Amino acid sequence: MKCRVCRGGAVIELRRHNAGFCPEHFLRFCRDQVAKAIAEFDMFTPEDRVLVAVSGGKDSLALWDILTELGYQADGFYLGLGIGEYSERSASASRAFAEQRGLTLVERSLPDEFGFDVPGGAKAAKRAPCSACGMSKRHVFDETAIAGGYDVLATGHNLDDEAAVLFGNVLHWHTEYLARQQPVLAARPGFPRKVKPLVRLGEREMAAWCVLRSIDYIVEECPMAAGNRHLAYKEALNEVEERSPGSKFDFYHGFLRRAAEGFRHSEQVDDVDLQPCSTCGAPTPGEVCAFCRLVERAGGSVPVTLGATRQVEPR
Amino acid sequence: MKVVLHHPRREIDVSGPATVRALLDHLEVNRESVLVIRGDTLVTGDERLSDDDVVELRPVISGGAFARAVPRGRP
Ligand code: SF4
Ligand SMILES: [Zn+2]
Numbered sequence: 001m002k003c004r005v006c007r008g009g010a011v012i013e014l015r016r017h018n019a020g021f022c023p024e025h026f027l028r029f030c031r032d033q034v035a036k037a038i039a040e041f042d043m044f045t046p047e048d049r050v051l052v053a054v055s056g057g058k059d060s061l062a063l064w065d066i067l068t069e070l071g072y073q074a075d076g077f078y079l080g081l082g083i084g085e086y087s088e089r090s091a092s093a094s095r096a097f098a099e100q101r102g103l104t105l106v107e108r109s110l111p112d113e114f115g116f117d118v119p120g121g122a123k124a125a126k127r128a129p130c131s132a133c134g135m136s137k138r139h140v141f142d143e144t145a146i147a148g149g150y151d152v153l154a155t156g157h158n159l160d161d162e163a164a165v166l167f168g169n170v171l172h173w174h175t176e177y178l179a180r181q182q183p184v185l186a187a188r189p190g191f192p193r194k195v196k197p198l199v200r201l202g203e204r205e206m207a208a209w210c211v212l213r214s215i216d217y218i219v220e221e222c223p224m225a226a227g228n229r230h231l232a233y234k235e236a237l238n239e240v241e242e243r244s245p246g247s248k249f250d251f252y253h254g255f256l257r258r259a260a261e262g263f264r265h266s267e268q269v270d271d272v273d274l275q276p277c278s279t280c281g282a283p284t285p286g287e288v289c290a291f292c293r294l295v296e297r298a299g300g301s302v303p304v305t306l307g308a309t310r311q312v313e314p315r
Numbered sequence: 316m317k318v319v320l321h322h323p324r325r326e327i328d329v330s331g332p333a334t335v336r337a338l339l340d341h342l343e344v345n346r347e348s349v350l351v352i353r354g355d356t357l358v359t360g361d362e363r364l365s366d367d368d369v370v371e372l373r374p375v376i377s378g379g380a381f382a383r384a385v386p387r388g389r390p
């Protein structure tokens with residue numbers, strides 16, 4: 001197979017584009033797709049300071065790499081989750097990447113700072129590990145982005161992730177989630193602007209990016225992920241994609257272009273009655289936010305208030 | 316050829332030669348779900364693999380198990 005651009009030997013075939021690419025032109029293709037997503041959805045500008053949530057996996061490290069290559073000011077943020085050996089290896093992959101490229105990695109840790117790890121926290125709170133973990137990540141990511149004065153928080157969600165989530169939301173007609181499934185979420189009081197610059201690239205492309213750029217990402221996944229229902233949706237979508245390349249892209253981007261607007265009204269106006277959490281200051285509908293309640297139940301330390309950074313005006 | 320699989324990491328022998336695509340079909344692996352790596356380079360579906368190649372089928376679906384079939388004989 002030949003490269004579509006230079007006719008040299010191809011190392012990867014993208015059936016959705018009916019094309020093969022050599023290493024150089026594949027990397028250029030990926031950078032172009034990210035640049036296109038940033039422009040198309042008006043994500044951020046070169047003047048903005050971007051915080052990239054990194055896990056040591058292929059998507060987040062590739063995202064950080066591509067943003068840096070495109071000339072954006074991107075720092076990484078790693079949150080230690082205390083998931084045994086998986087967390088140790090993901091931390092060292094993230095640190096090694098930052099070190100090799102002379103990039104800034106901000107680090108925090110649930111066990112060190114809040115006194116609980118994901119398996120223990122989930123058990124104490126009687127939640128599924130991914131639910132306790134996801135909630136903790138959102139809370140600490142938001143807090144760190146705001147406290148650090150970043151203009152935008154970027155995550156490595158790719159086309160496959162977004163298509164799988166969309167598939168689940170459509171399957172069960174979660175219209176309130178459909179209303180919020182966007183590659184950009186605007187900043188609100190207490191919440192940073194959030195963007196997903198990889199929505200035009202699939203996970204196979206991100207893994208290939210890492211291989212071609214010699215990025216040592218962790219191939220093994222979090223042990224808690226087994227049985228995750230999004231995995232089944234991804235497999236189902238890949239069955240369709242194999243027979244009909246381009247389906248995943250059309251499904252997700254067609255939704256954004258032609259259908260998303262129609263679900264706007266389903267969005268609950270959910271920041272109307274938010275007030276500052278009495279413990280940490282983050283916006284919450286109750287007295288104490290869900291994260292602080294988790295910390296308390298998991299027997300950990302009470303978080304240190306970050307001062308005015310996340311405060312919302314009491315109403 | 317030696318084929319390295321993940322989740323869990325293991326090695327199997329498959330007799331060659333065969334194209335990458337035939338190997339994936341034989342193992343019932345969805346083409347969208349893996350990268351095929353020979354030595355330290357990626358290879359496309361039409362590439363011919365010989366008996367003394369070592370190839371890694373690296374899953375790209377986060378958290379995914381991907382090789383269900385136990386391979387037998389030639390692809
Ligand atoms: S798989 Fe679940 S527990 Fe593991 S890192 Fe992801 S969200 Fe957290
Ligand atoms: Zn080329």
Ligand SMILES: [Zn+2]
Pocket residue numbers: 277278279280281282288289290291292
């Ligand atoms: Zn709180």
